[in-house]
Amino acid sequence: MRYITIYCMVELDLLSYQSNLKVKKNEDQSLIWDFIRRKWVRLTPEEMVRQLVIQHLLVSGFSERLIQVERKVTYHGLNRRFDIVAYQKELIPFLLIECKSPQITINQDTFDQIAQYNMSLTVPFLWVTNGRVNYCCQMDYTNRSYRFLDHIPIPV
Numbered sequence: 437m438r439y440i441t442i443y444c445m446v447e448l449d450l451l452s453y454q455s456n457l458k459v460k461k462n463e464d465q466s467l468i469w470d471f472i473r474r475k476w477v478r479l480t481p482e483e484m485v486r487q488l489v490i491q492h493l494l495v496s497g498f499s500e501r502l503i504q505v506e507r508k509v510t511y512h513g514l515n516r517r518f519d520i521v522a523y524q525k526e527l528i529p530f531l532l533i534e535c536k537s538p539q540i541t542i543n544q545d546t547f548d549q550i551a552q553y554n555m556s557l558t559v560p561f562l563w564v565t566n567g568r569v570n571y572c573c574q575m576d577y578t579n580r581s582y583r584f585l586d587h588i589p590i591p592v
Contacts (some may be wrong), residue, residue: 446563446570446588453491457484472505481537485567486519489533496590498522511552518553524591529559531589538565547571561589 439539458469459479466479468487471494477483486505494502502523520533534550536542542564550562554575562582563572572589573582 446572446586448492448565448570448588449490450485450492450565450567453488453495456491456495457487470505472503474501474526481539481567482535485538485565486535488567489520489535489563489565490589493520493522496588499525499591502527509553509556511555516553518557521557521559529557530591531561531563532557532559533563533565536564538567540566542566542569542571561585562587 458466460469460476462476467476468479468483469475470477470487470523471490490503490505494500502525504521504523506517506519507521509518516533519535520531521529522533523530524530532550532554534546534553536546540546546564548563552563558575558577560575562575563570565571570588572585572587574585574589575582
């Protein structure tokens with residue numbers, strides 16, 4: 437049986453949060469302030485996307501204390517690092533986010549990567565972004581399925 441997956445893109449202007457970011461030059465490299473890890477990190481295109489996503493989460497009402505950045509997750513005995521997980525107030529994982537550089541095309545490999553990270557987290561929502569293109573889906577573990585959303589969910 438053949439099927440077609442229809443991806444629903446989320447309209448979101450992450451660049452609108454750019455004025456919230458802190459960037460500085462240090463010797464021969466640019467650094468960006470990570471509001472969650474509370475330290476300066478090397479500014480790469482992917483890191484810029486990650487920090488813009490964090491700003492979106494903070495402006496949308498997520499608490500800094502309920503966001504984790506680049507933490508280890510184990511999948512089939514292999515250590516991996518997810519980009520961002522946002523939690524509900526009860527410290528239940530709510531939204532797993534995979535950030536890519538704007539030059540990287542979001543494709544099946546990207547979805548496979550976030551799905552692998554989610555095997556040990558089982559969050560209800562997944563968000564994949566390269567800063568220009570955003571996809572978010574809601575997982576249905578009971579029926580072993582998912583559906584794409586036209587928005588980024590915020591816990592109530």
